[in-house]
Amino acid sequence: MPHLTTKPTLSGFQQYVAELETERGFSHQTTIDKCLLLGEEVGELFKAVRKSEGLAVDANSNFTDIGDELTDIFIYLCAIANRKGIDLEKAFREKEEKNKQRTWNPSPVNEPQTGSINLGSMI
Numbered sequence: 001m002p003h004l005t006t007k008p009t010l011s012g013f014q015q016y017v018a019e020l021e022t023e024r025g026f027s028h029q030t031t032i033d034k035c036l037l038l039g040e041e042v043g044e045l046f047k048a049v050r051k052s053e054g055l056a057v058d059a060n061s062n063f064t065d066i067g068d069e070l071t072d073i074f075i076y077l078c079a080i081a082n083r084k085g086i087d088l089e090k091a092f093r094e095k096e097e098k099n100k101q102r103t104w105n106p107s108p109v110n111e112p113q114t115g116s117i118n119l120g121s122m123i
Contacts, residue, residue, distance in 0.1 A: 010089040017078035031083045038076035045069035 002019035005012060021027045029037075048066045051057050081088045 010092070011087060013074070014078045014082055014088060017075055018082050021079060021082075026079075029079075031080055034076055034080045034083065038073060038080065041069060041072040041076060045073060 002016050002023060004016045008016065018027075021029075044064070045066065047057060047061055048063055048069050051063050052066060057063070078088065081091070
């Protein structure tokens, strides 16, 4: 059984996910499999957020905790990174160095959005 330390590093999480996938029989799944499963989990997160915000939701849907859905997403992110040989901590640090060079133009808070939204500016 895989063991996760009390205060794991990001690479510790990646190693743990690799071990749990082997133990649970998921290591044969492809990157595409994991990406599709990640998409499903993102949908479940959206449902959980809708419910927590008091928005209309399908009464027949099963809902879990937002934290559970975020954890599922994190596991899939680690699994995808593992399959592609990506050290997430290194990738995070490198991306943040690039982000520090950018000029950010955040949307005003609580102001209604009109027209189209440029999602590319958020990444």
